Amino acid sequence: MPPHAPHTQNQNQNRAKDAHPHPNPHPRRRSLLVLLCLAQFMLIADVTVVNVALPAIGADLSLSGPGLTWIVTAYTLFFGALLLAGGRLADRFGAVRTFLTGLALFTAASAASGLAVDAATLITARSVQGVGAALLSPAALSLVTTLFQGPARHRALGAWAAIGGTxxxxxxxxxxxxxxxxxxRWIFYLNLPVGALALLGVPLLLGRPLPATRAPAGTAHRTPVNVSAILLPTVAAAALVYGLTERSWLPTLGALAVSILLIATQRRSPTPLMPPAMPGRRSLLGGSTVMLGAAGLLVTGFYLSSLHIQHSLGHSPLVTGLAFLPAAVAATAGAHLGSRLLPRSGWRPVGATAFTVAAAGAALTALGGLWSGLVPGFALLALGLGAAFVCATTSALSEVGPAHTGLASGLVGTSHELGAAIAISALASADFTTLAYPALALALAIPLLLPKGHPDPTSTQPMAH
Structure with missing residues (x-):
């Protein structure tokens, strides 16, 4: 036996311990995936669904300027700032319980948003929507990674990643x-039947919760929750999102300083938000960085092109929405293609190609008008970023055991929201073609960010090398 064989055997044994202990797949896992993705779709759509409705909301509630901005910001602020805490709570109290709590909050807040008679009520309800979304999203992704193993997990995560673009x-x-x-008001009322379906359908289909989706026996009462480990990083993230949204350097720089201080203090905490010995920290942080870049490019693309179509080209909100339909199809196709290529080619080749395609799409938008340049160019950008979302999600979760899937999912989601905020703040006045430069930079940085290997199709858990 080669000298390194015992070490390799120990590594394989450790990975086997971290793998999800479900040799037999859940019989209703596909139906559960549909409901989980449907719930996630609500959360992502609520980031952009309000944009084209802002003039009508402003006229109805006598709002303008900063007041209208906060209708969008209140949701993304709480969503992005609390995602890490939501992931930690999913690990602490169980993914199913956290998912249902977040979904109930989000659905109730959607009803309150639709019934709002003044700006204060609407902004408050949107804030509660963000809290519910922050609980729901990482718990749902934790459930997806628990329900599926091996190649089936890569396909499931591909479907999940497609939700980001579509x-x-x-x-x-x-x-x-x-x-x-x-x-x-119906942009909020539409969430009610979807939320009710998921609230009833997930527990019914799941039946008895899988062991990995429940809180460890007895820990909910014996182990105290480290409130500072959850609230302090959340406050720092909230200040950062606020500073970027308001385009104010003082709170932004202050939040960065607080974040650095919190990282230093949390490393000495007996129960830090992210344990230093957490498996797969490097792949998790690299995948989250890729998610931050991909989300920033896509959401900024929506922002810039939406303004251009309505303000410069003079089209209606309905035409603007229809112009994005090819991008939705392309993002889904890119995620599906990425999930198929990853087991064969690996994270680095697929990730580098994805961002190169996105850069080509951004450059294409300058070559014509709405239907000859912007629409096909944005579709090509969405195609590449759909594959990039799959690379980011699968690599981030590739070496994370079941005890930390909620926290890891929360970090990936936080990267998505903060990526959007950072990119819009930095590129709000840029031309759409400017997005080609950061896309190319990310393509070149992929070897430093993503693992060298590829998901192992024979394992119950993807592995990085």
């Missing part, structure tokens, strides 16, 4: 259709 694109389309039809 949800944002279809959110704009739905906002235009509903605002032009029954009115802006």
């Amino acid at each position: 949800g944002a694109a279809l959110g704009v389309l739905l906002g235009g259709i509903l605002t032009a039809g029954p009115g802006w």
Whole structure:
């Protein structure tokens, strides 16, 4: 036996311990995946669905300027700032319980948003929506990684990653259709039947929760929750998102300083938010960085092109929404293609190609008008970023055991929201073609960010090398 064989055997044994202990797949896992993705779709769509409805909301509630901005910001602020805490709570109290709590909050807040008679009520309800979303999203992703193993998990994560692009694109389309039809309140009422379906359907289909989706026996009462480990990083993230949204350097730089201080103090905490010995920290941080870049490019693309179509080209909100439909299809196709290529080619080749395609799409938008340049160029950008989302998600979760899937999922989600905030703040006045430069930079940085290997199709858990 070669000298290194015992070490390799120990590594394999450790990985086997971290793998999800479910040799037999859940019989209703596909139906559960549909409901979990549907719930996630609501959260992503609610980031963009309000954009085209803002003029109608402003006219109805006598709002303008900063007041309208906060209708969007209140949701993303709480969503992005609390995602890490939501992931930690999913690990602490169980993914199913956290998912259902977040879904109930989000659905109730959606009803309150639709019934709002003044700006204060609407902004408050949108904030509660963000809290619910922060609980729901990492818990749902934790459930997906628990329900599926091996190649089936890569396909499931591909479907999950596609929600990032299709949800944002279809959110704009739905906002235009509903605002032009029954009115802006229906962009919130539409969440009610979807939320009710998931609230009833997930527990019914799941039956008895899988062991990995429940809180460890007895720990909910014996082990105290480290409140500072959850609240302090959350405050820092909230200040950072606020500073970026308001484009104010003082809170932004202050939040960065606080974040550095919190990282230093949390490393000495007996129960830190992210344990130093957490398996797969390097792949988790690299995948989260890729998610930050991909989300920033996509959401900024929606922002810049939406303004251009409505303000410069003079099209209606409905036409604006329809123009994003090819991008929604392309993002789904890119995620599906990425999930198919990853087991064969590996994270680095697929990730580098994905961002190169995205850069080509951004450059293409300058070569024509709406339907000859912007629409096909944005679709090509979405195609590449759909594959990038799959690379980011699968690599981030590739070496994380079941005890930390909620926290890891929260970090990936936080990267998505903060990536959007950072990119919009930095590129709000840029031309759409400017997005080609950061896309190319990310393509070149992929070897430093993503693992060298590829998901192992014979393992119950993807592995990085």
